[in-house]
Amino acid sequence: MKISKIFKRFSADKWGPLLALAILFVISAFASPYFLKTRNLLNILRQVSYTGIIGLGMTFVIITGGIDLSVGSMTALVGGISILVLNALGGGAWAIFVAIVVAIAVGAAFGAANGLIITKGKVAPFIVTLGTMAIFRSLTLYISGAGEFRSQSDLFPQLGMGYFLGIPIPVWIFIGLAVLFWLILNHTKYGRYMCAIGSNERVAKYAAIKIDKIRFFAYVIIGITVAVTAVLLSSRLNSISSSNAGQNYELDAIAAVIIGGTSMSGGSGSIIGTVIGAIILGIVNNMLNMLGVSPYLQGTVKGLVIIGAVLIQRKNNK
Amino acid sequence: MAEPILQIKGISKEFSKVRVLNNIRVDIERGEIFGIIGENGAGKSTLIKIISGIYVPTEGELYFEDKKITDFNPQTARELGINLIPQEFNLINELNVFENIFLGKEYQKSILLDKKKMIKKAEDLLSMLQKEIKPTDKIQDLSVAKKQMIEIAKALAYESKLLIMDEPTTVLTGSEIELLFKLMNRLKKKGVTIIYISHKLKEVREICDRVMVLRDGEQIEIEDTQNIDEHKMATSMVGRELSQVFPEKNQPSQETVLKVENLSVRGLLDDISFDLKKGEILGFAGLVGAGRTELAETLIGIRKKESGKIFIHGKEVHIKNPTDAVKHNLAYLSEDRQGTGIITSFDMTGNITLNSLRDYCKVLINHKKERETTKKYVESFNIKAASLKTKLEFFSGGNQQKVSLAKSLDTQPEIFIVDEPTRGIDVNAKREIYHFLKQLASNGIACIFISSELEEILGMCTRVVVMREGHITGILDEDEMTEKEIMLYATGLKGVA
Numbered sequence: 001m002k003i004s005k006i007f008k009r010f011s012a013d014k015w016g017p018l019l020a021l022a023i024l025f026v027i028s029a030f031a032s033p034y035f036l037k038t039r040n041l042l043n044i045l046r047q048v049s050y051t052g053i054i055g056l057g058m059t060f061v062i063i064t065g066g067i068d069l070s071v072g073s074m075t076a077l078v079g080g081i082s083i084l085v086l087n088a089l090g091g092g093a094w095a096i097f098v099a100i101v102v103a104i105a106v107g108a109a110f111g112a113a114n115g116l117i118i119t120k121g122k123v124a125p126f127i128v129t130l131g132t133m134a135i136f137r138s139l140t141l142y143i144s145g146a147g148e149f150r151s152q153s154d155l156f157p158q159l160g161m162g163y164f165l166g167i168p169i170p171v172w173i174f175i176g177l178a179v180l181f182w183l184i185l186n187h188t189k190y191g192r193y194m195c196a197i198g199s200n201e202r203v204a205k206y207a208a209i210k211i212d213k214i215r216f217f218a219y220v221i222i223g224i225t226v227a228v229t230a231v232l233l234s235s236r237l238n239s240i241s242s243s244n245a246g247q248n249y250e251l252d253a254i255a256a257v258i259i260g261g262t263s264m265s266g267g268s269g270s271i272i273g274t275v276i277g278a279i280i281l282g283i284v285n286n287m288l289n290m291l292g293v294s295p296y297l298q299g300t301v302k303g304l305v306i307i308g309a310v311l312i313q314r315k316n317n318k
Numbered sequence: 319m320a321e322p323i324l325q326i327k328g329i330s331k332e333f334s335k336v337r338v339l340n341n342i343r344v345d346i347e348r349g350e351i352f353g354i355i356g357e358n359g360a361g362k363s364t365l366i367k368i369i370s371g372i373y374v375p376t377e378g379e380l381y382f383e384d385k386k387i388t389d390f391n392p393q394t395a396r397e398l399g400i401n402l403i404p405q406e407f408n409l410i411n412e413l414n415v416f417e418n419i420f421l422g423k424e425y426q427k428s429i430l431l432d433k434k435k436m437i438k439k440a441e442d443l444l445s446m447l448q449k450e451i452k453p454t455d456k457i458q459d460l461s462v463a464k465k466q467m468i469e470i471a472k473a474l475a476y477e478s479k480l481l482i483m484d485e486p487t488t489v490l491t492g493s494e495i496e497l498l499f500k501l502m503n504r505l506k507k508k509g510v511t512i513i514y515i516s517h518k519l520k521e522v523r524e525i526c527d528r529v530m531v532l533r534d535g536e537q538i539e540i541e542d543t544q545n546i547d548e549h550k551m552a553t554s555m556v557g558r559e560l561s562q563v564f565p566e567k568n569q570p571s572q573e574t575v576l577k578v579e580n581l582s583v584r585g586l587l588d589d590i591s592f593d594l595k596k597g598e599i600l601g602f603a604g605l606v607g608a609g610r611t612e613l614a615e616t617l618i619g620i621r622k623k624e625s626g627k628i629f630i631h632g633k634e635v636h637i638k639n640p641t642d643a644v645k646h647n648l649a650y651l652s653e654d655r656q657g658t659g660i661i662t663s664f665d666m667t668g669n670i671t672l673n674s675l676r677d678y679c680k681v682l683i684n685h686k687k688e689r690e691t692t693k694k695y696v697e698s699f700n701i702k703a704a705s706l707k708t709k710l711e712f713f714s715g716g717n718q719q720k721v722s723l724a725k726s727l728d729t730q731p732e733i734f735i736v737d738e739p740t741r742g743i744d745v746n747a748k749r750e751i752y753h754f755l756k757q758l759a760s761n762g763i764a765c766i767f768i769s770s771e772l773e774e775i776l777g778m779c780t781r782v783v784v785m786r787e788g789h790i791t792g793i794l795d796e797d798e799m800t801e802k803e804i805m806l807y808a809t810g811l812k813g814v815a
Contacts, residue, residue, distance in 0.1 A: 183682070187682040187683050187685070188679065188681065188682060188683060189675050189676060189679050189683065192668065192672075192675060192683065193675075195664070195668075196661055196664070196668075196672060199661045199662075199663045199664065200661045200662075200663075202657060202658045203657075203658055203659065203660065203661050203672075204661075204672075205620070205640065205658075206618075206620065206640060206650065206652055206658045206659070207640070207672045207673045207725075208639070208640035208641040208643065208644045208673060209672075210641065267663055268663065
């Protein structure tokens with residue numbers, strides 16, 4: 001492929017986040033000698049995988065004009081349930097397999113519940129998922145007695161801690177899912193329909209697009225991404241804390257989507273952008289840690305990055 | 319000669335290196351009604367968007383009341399007294415009439431809104447337009463004609479020195495147009511200058527003092543309307559003699575494709591029965607609000623029918639949603655182009671294959687096949703676009719309409735309902751669309767042709783159904799079809815209503 005063609009493929013919307021990432025990368029490399037160490041870079045990638053994977057699902061939901069605030073608490077609940085299943089079945093390879101299948105089924109079901117209330121009940125996504133956010137967290141606390149779900153398996157942590165070809169397994173899964181989601185968004189009917197609904201619902205309706213079905217599946221899909229993250233997270237820690245697990249994941253996932261250039265009003269979006277957005281957030285976190293900035297201030301920096309990203313996009317669109 | 323209120327000095331505009339407006343020079347005098355005509359894509363919209371501060375010109379200068387305009391934005395223009403009544407509505411559906419009229423210029427009593435005063439003021443404005451619109455009506459419940467009136471009222475609520483009207487009469491009926499013209503003459507007497515854009519050359523001649531013809535972004539001529547007739551205007555717009563506007567009519571076959579029996583929708587349609595033959599273009603005439611669009615929407619499953627039966631090829635069908643309509647090879651071209659017809663943030667391909675996307679997919683979309691389809695329509699419909707990737711928001715109205723038409727046709731319909739297909743587009747594009755429709759009919763497609771322009775119904779159809787307030791008042795064969803006869807049925811003077 002010709003270089004000019006490659007450049008052309010990176011249209012203006014995609015340039016911004018990539019450029020920001022490049023600049024951030026260079027600055028970080030100068031700011032800390034440890035930044036460029038392979039171990040550090042892999043660590044960043046592993047860190048961003050968890051919310052990055054949810055960010056992929058969030059991209060779909062936001063493109064259809066929705067939002068999902070429940071993903072953080074859903075991560076904790078799904079993770080908790082998968083550990084319960086794992087322990088009940090003895091913690092062997094078979095048990096791990098079943099736990100993963102159950103986790104994905106439960107994640108899809110939770111997503112389906114959100115999707116059903118939103119499409120059939122015609123309640124705003126913000127409200128529905130705000131409600132389920134509270135419900136999922138509360139159920140997690142109740143089931144665990146506000147404590148921890150602790151896995152008794154020795155094998156399970158190898159999934160979240162393991163490496164394949166020198167790269168952490170969660171990163172592989174993140175990359176694999178990103179490619180899959182990119183395909184769905186840009187090369188399938190479903191992706192086109194999501195954009196159509198987010199752009200102009202009435203046109204979509206007249207075009208015989210099943211709006212409710214498309215919307216519903218966006219929430220099922222994000223539920224599945226939550227399940228994947230929940231499994232990876234509980235495997236890495238070999239436990240799930242009912243109060244802390246998945247906390248603020250909704251913020252990080254939404255932030256990655258927005259930094260990546262997907263419009264909050266729906267209609268268009270970019271998976272590559274979301275991946276870059278997630279990595280930007282990861283590098284920012286990593287740098288703040290390495291530079292010894294108080295953890296209490298890290299939220300401030302993250303907030304400024306999000307607002308700044310949107311401000312820059314606004315300017316470019318004018 | 320009167321003093322100029324607006325001096326346009328060599329204005330040009332380029333969009334991504336494509337010149338859409340070249341060196342426009344004209345002085346517009348205070349208190350005149352100045353017409354601008356031209357085909358779609360001639361640059362009319364671009365020019366008025368520059369005047370009203372929405373676009374910044376690439377070259378040239380603009381003087382308003384002898385002051386050079388340096389800051390191009392709609393607020394500045396409004397403060398100067400320049401107001402635009404856009405062709406596509408800018409109304410907020412969820413708000414009611416007076417809230418829309420006073421949006422951004424609300425009256426207040428200390429810190430609270432002075433609703434009483436706004437309602438009173440809105441009533442005054444609306445009474446000038448003499449429509450039965452209440453200031454507290456919700457916008458979403460209003461017909462297109464009424465929405466147009468609200469747009470006009472909205473502009474009048476500002477103290478305007480220069481009022482720009484972009485195709486204000488496309489959705490209005492004869493008597494409403496008369497009212498509008500009366501109002502325009504009143505405003506003119508008060509010293510308000512009006513720039514008037516229309517495709518209806520007769521109206522331009524009737525209401526305007528001078529007219530400017532644009533073609534492909536160039537200013538072709540400026541004439542006093544006394545010195546130019548409609549034929550000359552049209553020739554000047556197109557740059558050549560117009561060949562016959564309407565194609566020769568087909569004789570439809572005797573095979574009935576669609577049969578509707580006693581169809582009713584509460585409050586909208588009452589006991590509608592008619593049949594449609596293969597290769598027929600069946601006209602649907604009536605005044606705005608006669609229920610023709612509602613009938614179309616019921617046929618394609620957007621609205622629920624209450625009773626009645628629909629037969630396609632003699633078999634009863636149950637169309638509950640637009641997906642069923644596609645399954646039964648029914649397609650609909652919406653009258654509301656930007657509301658329900660096309661997605662302006664998509665490119666041509668995204669729009670054209672929106673209804674027919676399943677024909678382009680196994681698992682993945684075959685982008686090459688999609689592009690080929692787009693190219694096919696660009697060629698056969700003569701769509702003018704900067705590139706295949708250009709978003710539709712940058713298209714002229716006529717080209718948007720052609721894309722919308724391509725989108726409906728790409729599902730390969732057998733029954734094609736077109737609703738005001740030539741609304742707001744120019745003579746040449748109209749002519750092209752008439753010829754496409756005739757071509758479709760020759761290929762055996764049965765068309766329902768909804769139009770408020772009697773001329774095109776008479777020119778295109780061999781039979782016409784006339785509706786009034788949700789009823790069919792008459793079905794006229796070709797030998798009974800005259801403008802007068804149709805109007806008698808449409809106004810309820812003839813036929814049982």
